[in-house]
Amino acid sequence: MNIGQVIHFHNERFFEGAVQLNWVQRRVDQARQAAAAFVFHGPRYHGAGEAESEGIEGAYKLKDTASFVRDLLGSMHPGVAGREINPFWLVVAGYGSGKSHLALTCAMLLAEPQGTIAQVILDQIARADAEIGRVVAQQVAMMARPALVLPLDGMAGFHLGNALSRAVFEQLRRHGVDAGAIRDLSPRFQTAEQFVARNFSVRAVSFSEYLPGLDAAEICARLREHDEAAYTAVDAVYTEANGHPIPVEGQESAQELIETLCGVYCGPEGPFSHVVILFDELGRYLEYASEKPQLAGDYALQQIFQGVQDNSAKVRFIGFIQYELKAYLKRFSGVDLRQLQRYVTRFDAADKWYLSTNLETLFAHMIGKDEAILEPLWQQTGAERRSQLTWRRLSQVLPGFGRFPVWSKPERFAEVIARGCWPLHPFTVWFLTRQRDLVQSRSALTFIKEVIERIASESAQVDGRLRQVSAADLVVGSMLPELISAERETGGTIAETLQMLLEKLRGHLDSRQQRLLAGVAVLEKTRIGKQPRETVDALLCEATALQAESLPALLDSLSELGAMEWNSDLGQYELLSEGATRGQFQQWLRTQQSGFKAEGIRDLFVRRGAADIELGDITPDFAQRREISTPDWFFEAQLAHANTVENAIRSAFEQWRQATLPKDAKGKLVYLYLHPDDEPAAIGERVRSTMERELALNAH
Numbered sequence: 001m002n003i004g005q006v007i008h009f010h011n012e013r014f015f016e017g018a019v020q021l022n023w024v025q026r027r028v029d030q031a032r033q034a035a036a037a038f039v040f041h042g043p044r045y046h047g048a049g050e051a052e053s054e055g056i057e058g059a060y061k062l063k064d065t066a067s068f069v070r071d072l073l074g075s076m077h078p079g080v081a082g083r084e085i086n087p088f089w090l091v092v093a094g095y096g097s098g099k100s101h102l103a104l105t106c107a108m109l110l111a112e113p114q115g116t117i118a119q120v121i122l123d124q125i126a127r128a129d130a131e132i133g134r135v136v137a138q139q140v141a142m143m144a145r146p147a148l149v150l151p152l153d154g155m156a157g158f159h160l161g162n163a164l165s166r167a168v169f170e171q172l173r174r175h176g177v178d179a180g181a182i183r184d185l186s187p188r189f190q191t192a193e194q195f196v197a198r199n200f201s202v203r204a205v206s207f208s209e210y211l212p213g214l215d216a217a218e219i220c221a222r223l224r225e226h227d228e229a230a231y232t233a234v235d236a237v238y239t240e241a242n243g244h245p246i247p248v249e250g251q252e253s254a255q256e257l258i259e260t261l262c263g264v265y266c267g268p269e270g271p272f273s274h275v276v277i278l279f280d281e282l283g284r285y286l287e288y289a290s291e292k293p294q295l296a297g298d299y300a301l302q303q304i305f306q307g308v309q310d311n312s313a314k315v316r317f318i319g320f321i322q323y324e325l326k327a328y329l330k331r332f333s334g335v336d337l338r339q340l341q342r343y344v345t346r347f348d349a350a351d352k353w354y355l356s357t358n359l360e361t362l363f364a365h366m367i368g369k370d371e372a373i374l375e376p377l378w379q380q381t382g383a384e385r386r387s388q389l390t391w392r393r394l395s396q397v398l399p400g401f402g403r404f405p406v407w408s409k410p411e412r413f414a415e416v417i418a419r420g421c422w423p424l425h426p427f428t429v430w431f432l433t434r435q436r437d438l439v440q441s442r443s444a445l446t447f448i449k450e451v452i453e454r455i456a457s458e459s460a461q462v463d464g465r466l467r468q469v470s471a472a473d474l475v476v477g478s479m480l481p482e483l484i485s486a487e488r489e490t491g492g493t494i495a496e497t498l499q500m501l502l503e504k505l506r507g508h509l510d511s512r513q514q515r516l517l518a519g520v521a522v523l524e525k526t527r528i529g530k531q532p533r534e535t536v537d538a539l540l541c542e543a544t545a546l547q548a549e550s551l552p553a554l555l556d557s558l559s560e561l562g563a564m565e566w567n568s569d570l571g572q573y574e575l576l577s578e579g580a581t582r583g584q585f586q587q588w589l590r591t592q593q594s595g596f597k598a599e600g601i602r603d604l605f606v607r608r609g610a611a612d613i614e615l616g617d618i619t620p621d622f623a624q625r626r627e628i629s630t631p632d633w634f635f636e637a638q639l640a641h642a643n644t645v646e647n648a649i650r651s652a653f654e655q656w657r658q659a660t661l662p663k664d665a666k667g668k669l670v671y672l673y674l675h676p677d678d679e680p681a682a683i684g685e686r687v688r689s690t691m692e693r694e695l696a697l698n699a700h
Contacts, residue, residue, distance in 0.1 A: 021107070040124050089353065602641035
């Protein structure tokens with residue numbers, strides 16, 4: 001029996017691995033298909049500390065996708081009743097983790113709450129969590145009118161005011177709603193349209209120069225959509241003809257646009273209940289706006305902010321970002337940084353969510369199975385017993401294993417990981433879902449799709465055991481170039497060493513030896529701590545899907561080839577390159593350290609501490625938050641050790657006493673190094689007495 005007879009990859013749910021929010025406007029049929037295919041998960045599937053483990057600050061609350069939809073709908077109902085609701089949400093989710101897909105799904109649900117796609121979405125939520133599904137179904141049933149969903153995709157590098165207007169017109173047209181109240185805000189576009197209709201044939205040369213390839217009907221259509229580029233071109237022709245630009249009247253800011261949408265279209269007799277602005281890749285747009293504010297229409301951001309704030313009962317602004325906004329500040333300097341800071345601080349008061357992902361469930365959902373064929377195969381090969389052994393081994397050593405219920409609970413592991421993700425070995429699933437700095441989630445699905453297509457014709461059984469795709473198989477077969485590329489961005493040489501060994505020993509390695517070398521690399525990438533050799537051997541079997549009885553001979557052969565060795569200091573196998581091994585380097589390092597005395601270490605800290613361990617000046621955000629322009633809250637750093645700390649304190653006080661001008665920084669920071677030979681209590685007393693003396697001098 002071939003694997004392809006038991007499973008298949010759901011290509012109809014893949015969408016080439018990249019769903020885009022702008023499908024809501026440009027490819028509506030495909031947007032409906034994507035929304036129907038979105039895989040929700042509930043609060044049972046993520047780890048409580050996941051946000052913190054990903055480096056996201058504590059202000060971001062962990063949120064699963066089913067709960068996210070429930071809370072979004074829940075925030076809209078109290079808003080109608082006049083309760084105070086924060087209309088701004090920031091949602092963090094990494095590249096390729098499905099945030100655009102979630103945004104699109106929310107857009108389709110809110111825009112067509114009584115439609116057939118909405119019912120499919122509700123069924124998907126209920127499948128993830130029955131109780132949340134029941135609540136969301138009730139919330140949707142209470143929506144007498146759809147929401148006016150305005151999708152914005154920050155990857156496009158657009159003019160914000162133009163993009164918002166275009167989204168409004170497209171969504172009103174889709175719902176069959178007259179846009180007259182919106183057009184009345186900007187009569188200049190109607191004037192421009194009338195000018196084109198009357199003068200296109202007379203001034204055909206000028207129009208072809210400013211708007212090449214467009215006829216009068218196409219230009220007028222763009223003007224009706226409030227296309228700023230088309231308007232600018234028509235205005236230039238108008239100025240040539242009349243000696244002055246088109247008269248600008250009305251109130252056409254983004255703030256007035258939102259006011260009109262809420263007052264006219266979301267009023268008691270209006271066709272919509274709410275305005276929901278879904279801003280995908282908000283961080284990317286802010287970067288663009290900081291570099292090219294005029295092209296980005298950055299002023300519209302403040303107008304939108306004010307418009308949403310003034311109509312918080314009827315508007316929701318949801319920004320999707322790859323990481324917390326303050327992290328974007330680290331990528332800029334100078335004018336761009338100051339410009340970006342203005343935008344970022346506007347969202348300080350927003351409700352912040354860190355969107356948890358559950359790729360394991362997504363994998364299981366994307367791998368279709370013929371259960372009638374799989375069940376007897378599962379029993380014949382003893383797959384259940386082997387999955388239990390794998391669970392025991394992995395649960396004891398994998399970092400963070402216990403934080404994820406889908407892994408730590410044996411019954412969920414058996415259902416979702418072992419059986420749901422077959423033919424992937426459970427260790428392969430862990431490797432794909434926990435290597436976010438190396439393999440993007442979107443790429444992970446691509447790897448799975450490729451491997452299933454590659455092994456479809458292979459037998460589902462090997463020597464009486466269920467055929468499984470190991471992490472080592474995946475690395476050797478398709479993932480190694482990705483790992484090497486990622487290492488060049490993040491640092492590391494494990495994948496490059498593996499590639500060098502595979503090429504160098506190509507004629508001497510069989511497929512099992514190649515997998516074993518890759519398995520060593522996988523274990524190191526997984527960051528498993530120091531373990532006994534027998535434990536690491538067992539983990540190698542899991543990482544390579546090799547049988548334990550074949551392992552000793554394979555290890556010996558690779559050791560004889562000089563490709564790998566056991567490092568007892570680290571409790572792991574290591575791949576050997578042309579240079580010294582890690583063990584040899586550590587031995588050399590210990591030799592060097594033994595000749596380095598205490599005084600030399602202290603002096604090294606003072607000389608190199610600022611550069612090598614980044615103990616530098618500190619500029620807290622206190623002054624920025626309180627709009628303090630002077631450098632009073634800038635802390636200049638000094639480095640000291642036990643023999644110099646008193647002089648460092650006296651120097652800091654003296655500089656502080658002399659800092660009398662507004663331009664002088666007032667803060668001082670002393671980093672103190674304590675050697676193991678130092679007495680902390682005695683040094684602490686010296687520091688205290690020196691501080692007291694200096695404070696007394698300052699009092700006089």
